[in-house]
C-alpha cells in the first residue's frame with residue numbers, strides 16, 4: 001500500500017442518521033463528535049465537494065453525496081465559496097482519508113476544524129432513492145458515543161422545527177460587509193444572504209467593483225452608494241421568511257438594474273408578487289438541463305435549491321425566461337419594463353458547466369443600457 005495514503009480508514013465509531021419518517025441508515029462517524037439535527041437533501045454532483053461544503057445555501061441541511069468517493073483529493077481554502085462551512089453535516093458512501101504527509105488537510109480533519117459531523121459507509125443510493133420517493137426530510141445524525149435508540153433519534157428529527165418559514169440568511173450573511181475587486185468600471189452593491197464567492201469573481205470579471213452589504217441593509221443605505229446595479233445573492237432556507245428583504249427589493253425595482261441568483265431569484269419573484277413554494281426534494285447537482293426560452297438553447301446547469309417560483313402566480317408584466325426540462329419548473333424570470341432579471345440555478349458554478357456564464361454579461365449590458373437611458 002502507498003504509505004502516503006490510508007484509504008478508507010477508521011471504521012471505529014458507529015453512527016446512524018434517522019429520518020423523521022422513520023427510516024434509519026447506518027455507517028461510521030467522522031469529523032466532529034457532535035449530534036446534529038437538519039434537513040437531509042441529496043446532491044448528484046460528481047465533483048466539487050469543497051465548494052458544496054462551503055456553499056452557505058446549505059445551512060441547516062445535511063448533504064447526502066450520491067457520488068461514491070468523497071475526499072479523494074484534500075481540502076484547501078483556495079476554492080472556498082465562503083468563510084466557513086455552514087451546512088449541518090454530510091453523508092457519504094466511501095470516505096477517502098488523505099494523509100497529513102501530503103501537507104494537506106483530509107476531509108476528516110477539515111470537518112473537525114469546522115466543527116461539523118459526518119457519517120460515512122452509508123448506502124447513499126438507498127438513502128437518495130428514499131428522499132426522492134418521500135421528499136427532503138428532517139433528520140437526526142447520531143455520531144456521539146452516548147447510547148441512543150433509533151426511536152429516540154427519529155423523535156428528535158420529528159421534533160425539530162425544520163427549515164420552512166425559517167430565516168437562516170441572517171445567520172450566514174457577513175454582518176461587516178466588504179469590498180471585492182477595488183477596480184472596475186461599474187459599481188455593484190451585492191446583498192449578502194449567503195453569497196458564494198465565485199459569484200463575486202464572475203461579477204468582477206465583467207469590470208465590476210463590488211460592495212458586499214449585509215442582509216437587512218435599507219434601500220437608502222444601498223442608494224447612498226450610488227451603485228450602477230444591485231445583485232441579490234443565493235442563500236439558505238425559506239425565502240418566504242424574509243418579507244423585510246423582498247419589500248425592500250420592491251423599492252429597488254425600476255430604479256436600478258437588478259440581477260438575482262437562486263434565493264435572489266425567489267426574492268425578486270416575491271417582490272413582484274409571485275408565490276414561492278417548496279419542491280418535493282429540490283434540485284441539487286450539476287447536470288440539470290434548462291431551456292432558455294428566449295433563444296431556444298438548452299444549458300446544462302448547476303443547481304442547489306428546494307423552493308421555486310410558482311409560474312401561475314407571476315404577474316403579467318413578468319416573463320419566464322428559463323424552465324427546467326426535468327420538471328418544467330421556473331428557472332428564470334425577467335421584468336418586461338424594468339431592468340430586472342434572475343435565475344434559479346447557478347451560472348457561476350465551479351466546478352461545473354459554464355454554459356450560463358453569459359448571464360453576467362447580460363447584467364453588464366443591462367447596466368450599460370440603463371445608463372444610456374434604455375430600460376429593460
Ligand SMILES: NC(=O)CC[C@H](N)C(=O)O
Nearest residue numbers: 234235262263305306307
Ligand atoms: N442556493 C440557494 O440560494 C437556495 C435558495 C433557497 N434556500 C432554496 O433552497 O430554494
